[in-house]
Amino acid sequence: MKYFLQLVLAGLTKGSIYALIALGYTMVYGIIKLINFAHGEIYMIGAFTALIVGGALQITTGLSPLTILAISLAAAIFFSSGYGVTMEKIAYKPLRNAPRLTALISAIGMSLILQNYVLLAQTSDFLPFRSMIPNFPFLTPGKSLVTTTQLVILITTVVVMVILTLLIKFTRTGKAMRATSQDKVMAQLVGIDINKVITFTFAVGSATAAIGGVLIANHTGQINFYIGFLAGIKAFVAAVLGGIGSIPGAVLGSLVLGMTESFGAGYISSAYEDVFAFIILILILIFKPSGLLGRNEIEKV
Amino acid sequence: MNKIIQEIKKSVLSALWLMILTFPIMVIKVNSYEGVVLWRWKNLMWIGIGTFFLSWLWRFLLDRKENGPGESKPDADRDGKFSLRKALGERKVKIPTLAVLAILVLAFPFMVKFYQVGIMTSALMFVILGLGLNIVIGYGGLLHLGYAAFYAMGAYTYGLMYLYWGLPFWAALPLGAVSGAVFGIVIGVPVLRLRGDYLAIVTLAFGEISRLLLENMSGFTKGPEGIAQIPRPGFFVKLSLQGATTYLFYICIVLVLFAIFVIRRLEDSRIGRALEAMKEDDIAAQSMGIDLAKTKLITFALGAVWAGMVGVVLAAKTTYINPGSFTLMESVMILVAVVLGGTGSIPGVILGAFLVTLIPEYFRALADYRMLMFGVALVVMSIFRPQGIIPRVRKRYLVGEDKS
Amino acid sequence: MSRTILDINDFSMVFGGLRAVDHVDMHIDEGEIVALIGPNGAGKTTLFNCVTGVYTPSEGNITVAGPNSEIIRTNGKKPNKITELGLARTFQNIRLFSSMTALENVMIGRHPKLKAGIFGAIFRDKKTRDEEERVIVDSLKILKKLNLAKYANEPASSLPYGAQRRLEIARAMATEPKLLLLDEPAAGMNPQETKELDDTIKRIRDEEGLTILLIEHDMSLVMSLSERIYVLDYGKLIAEGSPDVVKADPAVIKAYLGE
Ligand SMILES: Nc1ncnc2c1ncn2[C@@H]1O[C@H](COP(=O)(O)OP(=O)(O)OP(=O)(O)O)[C@@H](O)[C@H]1O
Ligand SMILES: [Mg+2]
Numbered sequence: 001m002k003y004f005l006q007l008v009l010a011g012l013t014k015g016s017i018y019a020l021i022a023l024g025y026t027m028v029y030g031i032i033k034l035i036n037f038a039h040g041e042i043y044m045i046g047a048f049t050a051l052i053v054g055g056a057l058q059i060t061t062g063l064s065p066l067t068i069l070a071i072s073l074a075a076a077i078f079f080s081s082g083y084g085v086t087m088e089k090i091a092y093k094p095l096r097n098a099p100r101l102t103a104l105i106s107a108i109g110m111s112l113i114l115q116n117y118v119l120l121a122q123t124s125d126f127l128p129f130r131s132m133i134p135n136f137p138f139l140t141p142g143k144s145l146v147t148t149t150q151l152v153i154l155i156t157t158v159v160v161m162v163i164l165t166l167l168i169k170f171t172r173t174g175k176a177m178r179a180t181s182q183d184k185v186m187a188q189l190v191g192i193d194i195n196k197v198i199t200f201t202f203a204v205g206s207a208t209a210a211i212g213g214v215l216i217a218n219h220t221g222q223i224n225f226y227i228g229f230l231a232g233i234k235a236f237v238a239a240v241l242g243g244i245g246s247i248p249g250a251v252l253g254s255l256v257l258g259m260t261e262s263f264g265a266g267y268i269s270s271a272y273e274d275v276f277a278f279i280i281l282i283l284i285l286i287f288k289p290s291g292l293l294g295r296n297e298i299e300k301v
Numbered sequence: 302m303n304k305i306i307q308e309i310k311k312s313v314l315s316a317l318w319l320m321i322l323t324f325p326i327m328v329i330k331v332n333s334y335e336g337v338v339l340w341r342w343k344n345l346m347w348i349g350i351g352t353f354f355l356s357w358l359w360r361f362l363l364d365r366k367e368n369g370p371g372e373s374k375p376d377a378d379r380d381g382k383f384s385l386r387k388a389l390g391e392r393k394v395k396i397p398t399l400a401v402l403a404i405l406v407l408a409f410p411f412m413v414k415f416y417q418v419g420i421m422t423s424a425l426m427f428v429i430l431g432l433g434l435n436i437v438i439g440y441g442g443l444l445h446l447g448y449a450a451f452y453a454m455g456a457y458t459y460g461l462m463y464l465y466w467g468l469p470f471w472a473a474l475p476l477g478a479v480s481g482a483v484f485g486i487v488i489g490v491p492v493l494r495l496r497g498d499y500l501a502i503v504t505l506a507f508g509e510i511s512r513l514l515l516e517n518m519s520g521f522t523k524g525p526e527g528i529a530q531i532p533r534p535g536f537f538v539k540l541s542l543q544g545a546t547t548y549l550f551y552i553c554i555v556l557v558l559f560a561i562f563v564i565r566r567l568e569d570s571r572i573g574r575a576l577e578a579m580k581e582d583d584i585a586a587q588s589m590g591i592d593l594a595k596t597k598l599i600t601f602a603l604g605a606v607w608a609g610m611v612g613v614v615l616a617a618k619t620t621y622i623n624p625g626s627f628t629l630m631e632s633v634m635i636l637v638a639v640v641l642g643g644t645g646s647i648p649g650v651i652l653g654a655f656l657v658t659l660i661p662e663y664f665r666a667l668a669d670y671r672m673l674m675f676g677v678a679l680v681v682m683s684i685f686r687p688q689g690i691i692p693r694v695r696k697r698y699l700v701g702e703d704k705s
Numbered sequence: 706m707s708r709t710i711l712d713i714n715d716f717s718m719v720f721g722g723l724r725a726v727d728h729v730d731m732h733i734d735e736g737e738i739v740a741l742i743g744p745n746g747a748g749k750t751t752l753f754n755c756v757t758g759v760y761t762p763s764e765g766n767i768t769v770a771g772p773n774s775e776i777i778r779t780n781g782k783k784p785n786k787i788t789e790l791g792l793a794r795t796f797q798n799i800r801l802f803s804s805m806t807a808l809e810n811v812m813i814g815r816h817p818k819l820k821a822g823i824f825g826a827i828f829r830d831k832k833t834r835d836e837e838e839r840v841i842v843d844s845l846k847i848l849k850k851l852n853l854a855k856y857a858n859e860p861a862s863s864l865p866y867g868a869q870r871r872l873e874i875a876r877a878m879a880t881e882p883k884l885l886l887l888d889e890p891a892a893g894m895n896p897q898e899t900k901e902l903d904d905t906i907k908r909i910r911d912e913e914g915l916t917i918l919l920i921e922h923d924m925s926l927v928m929s930l931s932e933r934i935y936v937l938d939y940g941k942l943i944a945e946g947s948p949d950v951v952k953a954d955p956a957v958i959k960a961y962l963g964e
Contacts, residue, residue: 035498048326055331056338075325082322094363094684101444102683104498105640108633109679116673121326121344128333229629233509236502271517278506285503286491298720301584301750301759301796563827570826570833571819571840578802578813585800588757590788590817590880599823698809699858700845 005145007266008259013150013219015258016157020212021235022242022250023164024084024205030181030245031201033100037107038087039209040232041114044225046080046210047217048118051129058130069132076210083114084206085199093198111229118225126224129217153215160208161251168247173200181245230274237281243294252292256280308357315356316349323348362685386694406554410547418550422618424658425553426611431638431654432560432647433607438636439645439693440573441600442580444501446632447488447508451605453515453627454484455612460528460622461521470534473613481609485601493594496583508632515624527623531616549618556614560607561647567603569696576600577695630672637675640682643689652691707735708770710884710916711756711792716765717940718751725751727940728765733884738910738917740927743937744960749920750797752937753886757794758784769884789817793882795873797889797920803862807853807872810861811844814879844879850912851875851905867898871905878909887919891926903929928952936960 021043028036054072057063063071091110095103135148168174173196180187180197188194216231217223234257242253257277264276290296327348330339388394410418430452437445455477462468462476488507492500515522522528533545540548567573575596578586587593616622634657642653661671682689713731717724726748733739741749755762761781769790771777779787793814802810819840825833848854851871856864861872870890877885890906891899903926910917921927927934927948934951936944938960944951951957 035502045326052325052329052331055333056329059331059333059336059338079322079325082318086318086322090359091680091684094366098683098687100497101442101501102687104444104501105636106680106683108636109676109681109683112633112672112676113680114676116670116676118326120669120673121323122330130333233502233505237506240499240502272513275510275513278510281506282491282503285495285499289494289499295721298760299584301754566827566829567823570829570837571816571821572823572826574809574813575816577805578816581802581804582800584759584784585796585802586813587784588759588788588794588796589814589876590785591813592783592785594783603823695804697806697858698812698841699806700808700841 002145003266007262009146009150010266011259011262012255013153013258014261015238015255016153017212017216017219017231017254018235018238018257019157019251019254020160020208020215021231022239022254023208023247024202025236025239026242026244026247026250027177027201027205029239031177031198032092032096034092034103034107035236036092036205037104037232038091038110038114039084039205040228040230040235041111042080042084042087042206042228043209043213043216043231043235044223044228045083045114045118046076046206046213047129047223047227048122048213048225049079049210050076050214050217051127051223052122054132055130065132065134072132073211073214076214077207080206080210080213081203084202084209087114088198088202093195111232115225115228122225124225126222129221129223131218131221133218149215149219153219156211156215160211164204164208164247167204173197177201234274234277237277241280241284241291243291245295246291246293249291249293256292308360311360312353312357316352319352320345320349366685410550415543415546418546419618420659420662422546422550422553424655424662425550425557426614426618427635427638427658428651428654429553429556429560429607429611430635431642431650432557432564433604433611434635435604435639435645435647435650436564436567436576436607437600437604438639439650440568440576440580441597441604442576443597443600444497444504445601445604446501446505446629446636447511448504448604448608448635449627449629449631450488450508450511451481451484451608452612452615452631453511453624454605455481455609456616456622456626457515457522457528457612458609459613459616460531463531463616464523464528470532470613470617473616474610477609477613478606479609481605481607481612482602484609485603485605486598489598489601493597505629505632508627508629512624512627515627522624525623525625527621527625528616529621531620531622533617533620546618549614553614556607556610557651564647572596572599573696634675637678639689641678641689643691643693644687645695646689646691646693649689649691649693653689707737708774709733710735710770711918712766712768712776713752713756714766714768716752716755716767717763718748718755718760719763724940726755726937729937729940729942731935731942731945733916733918735883735916736910736914737933738906738919738931740931740934741918741920741937742922742924742927742934746939747937748940749937750888753794753888753920756787757792757886758782758787785817788880788882791881791883792886793877793880793884794886795870795877795888795890797892799869799873801861801869801872801876804860806858806860807848807864807868807875808841808844808857810872810876811847811879812840814847814876815840815844817880847875847879850878850909852901867894867902870894871902874905874909878913882915884916884918887917887921889920889922891921891923899923899926902926906930 021039024039025036028034050072053075054068057068057071087110091106092103095106131149133149133152168177176192176197177200179192180194184194238254238257239250241257242249242251257280260280261273261276265273284291324345327344328341330341332339389398409421434445434448437443458477458480459473462473488504492503495503516525533540534548536548575591578589578591579593579596583593638653638657639650641656642651643649661668667674709732711733713729716726716729718726729752741752743749754760756767758779767779768776769779769792771790777790779790802813819836821833821836845854845857848857851874853868853871853875856868861869864872874887874890891902894902906917907930909915931948934946934948935942936951936957943956943960944954
């Protein structure tokens, strides 16, 4: 029973991280119909920024761990959003009217660029990431079941989701985003500035990915330039599983994926952990391409 | 004058922005073991200067792309100017050129140092891989990101069949081709309904699954350690290392020629036209009686055949294979060769494959920057020259006035 | 009495919550020219898409007369299978293979009538070579029939609009259909071109013994061409009959003019 609960918690933790990344995929896809292949790299850059900024502060100042965590998280969010927005301007904006495959190839290129940029400017080795999340003593009774970091990940994810939902439901920009994803031409006609919406989407998507990056680095304790690839692919699987373009779908898909991986690894074999995600992707695309919560659209002819 | 000030302003702003953006990663390096922080301020300067000029160039190129180059007429090089393509098309030029080329190629292994032959063989293998992937992407319009899986299939066909049954190279080569094609179809069936970017991601997934299976089924495939001591092909007698390498070089030359021959024939056929139609508009193609499922499977099989063969050659050349040779990066590199050279263009893909393999080989200093350059190449080509360095010239069916 | 070659029974098509076609019955007999008309968004193109296999109908039966007059249900069949049964179509928003020449577009249309496979392509045996020669000759003939011979070597995208519409017809004819479905063939044409199209359609019908179902907004063309008319409005069939009957039908007038 305890093992089972541990697996559930591990699955939820994983799912939360996937959800934070998957949001970016799903929002960008909703707006410009592009699979932003380089999105996983944004998450990686978030983790790296936190490691660098946090590390530098740890060494050069005497700030408390929580302050350092706050500053490095803020830095990760700022820089990741910056990279996301800049990447869109350079690699995707000139291709808005190009065939989608051309844009996808550009995105693959961007992913290579960002990975190797970090590799060259930093290192190809795994770097240790000293957890900045302190242990809360009030957790001691459940400690053998759940770690503080896990708990923080779960709570943060829920908070981010709530904020994001409010943002999209009630703010002007959020409404503009929804309008654009439904009908770009109409949105433009009613005076929505598409460029702004796209920039905003990339910024928000990158910010949540950065939060995911910082959390995962605290959780696993090490990062390298390549962590974005697999996490990115899996988050994409989660987004497709939930129904690409749908924000609640991205969350649901992520949790399902996290659980599947956790139970698959726990009860079947951990060697095949990554295979499960790919198999889910293939099955969902074959049997229900619109995903769990996506709308089933038939291309107009 | 005003315009220049404007441009300077834009470039300065871009430079400042990128200096801010790249600051943590480019400047700070933390060594937490020793508790020291390295501040690399010089990097910041380079980023600033580089961005200033590159962003200027970038805007210039974008502007030119959108508004055209201005003076030069599109037909200019067709009439007056010397056209390399046209000149090569003429018999008087074509035959001597080909003859010289043939002699150079045949004599190559005897003109250069031995290790160069190995490098060139690898480049030729890459040419064949590029030509194969080009069938799928360039003709069929299907972005396949799991191409390395077919390559692996060929390599393991030889590796495993040698390991368990002692199968020789020449028996493995056709079997590798067949298993590549079969695997192409096997992966193709589940993805028949998918299009465009979804297809790309799912084929990527299949590629990764294949590799993970090779890694994890250690009992059968020897897992991550791989299979060693696979024999090189012999030529009636067992060849020396040099002999075998030279021999493989010639085998690759023959395979390249064979691939070009087959692809050109396909292009100019009912099947080739069906592929082309599917790429242009799959719904219209289907309404014209083209069986999309069948055509897609044919495309995958025709593309995978070549990877299967090259896989066998790889196993023979290196005498050792492991799953690490067939990662997504391998698929992406082949994609780079195709996109860089010219999607759908045979000479383009050949050039692309040579560039991708030989530049890092001969400019060792650049080797570390290889992947970064490929990334830049993909982005730049997508934006400024999606048709590639040597764009495709489509075979046209034309009718003369007299016939009508 | 000629035989029915297309029979649509109690057929509906639903998109999400929208009933684009609502319990429609229709039939087309051999040799007829039938028009399908109705205001924008009535569901005409949707009906075409279901008949030609581009969409799978939500409800009802669509049947086609097979080569031996057997009745074949086509619901859920792939478009290429339906083309093989002798139905061919054009598209309202032109879907030519735009980088191919006019001739090549028609050659694609010949696809189902040709045999060569991969091995034929690679070995290029006598049979394949003959077939390849024939397909060019045949395609050129079809282009001539639609007055497109002079555009044979031009890329489809560079053709004038009216010629593109005719090329769509030529490409469909290349599949040698029994029933030709034309989706707004005169859209965007000037009166002169429309008049020529009128003649061309009648001529090919007579020469090829075709049956034609056409969607069209140009009423003069509809009245001139069709022997029978179906009228759709909001997915429902509201009238059917000869041009004169339909013209006088109050429901039709109301649908077109509003209240
Ligand atoms: N793939 C689709 N998904 C969702 N709705 C669709 C789809 N195709 C058509 N519709 C809807 O079905 C209705 C009928 O459309 P259809 O194109 O059949 O009309 P039509 O009669 O051909 O009109 P027009 O004369 O303008 O061509 C419209 O409301 C349209 O928006
Ligand atoms: Mg219509």
